[in-house]
Amino acid sequence: TGIQVGVLHLTCLHTSASLTINENADPRVLEDLAAWMRRVAPQIGVNSLGEREGYHRYRHDDEGDDDMPAHIRTALTSQTLNLSVVGGRLQLGIWQAVYLCEWRARGSSRRIALHLLGS
Secondary structure, eight states: OOOOEEEEEEEEOOSSEEEEEEEOSOTHHHHHHHHHHHHHSOOOEEOTTSOEEOSOOOSOOTTOTTHHHHHHHHHTSBSEEEEEEETTEEOOOTTEEEEEEEOSTTOOOOOEEEEEEEO
């Protein structure tokens, strides 16, 4: 791109997915985050025995049992990230990575808007 110094702005264009920067060295970090989100915003579903599971019945369930929990999880995280660019490279810590968090049980394709500003 030729940009040496600037800012990369990312926006997730969905209400049931989000962006985060987190550790990339240990996959258990993301597993723990997902487990915590399931406890905070549980999805009502049917287990392998055909029994309904979950702690809450959400009023907004037009798109399925995974829809409202996904909106709550998105509200607790971020739709946007701003990343510094120095020397033509993103400035992330040695253990950091950018993640798209899919909060729906049945995710679909996702769009991210990117704007790179700088010189």
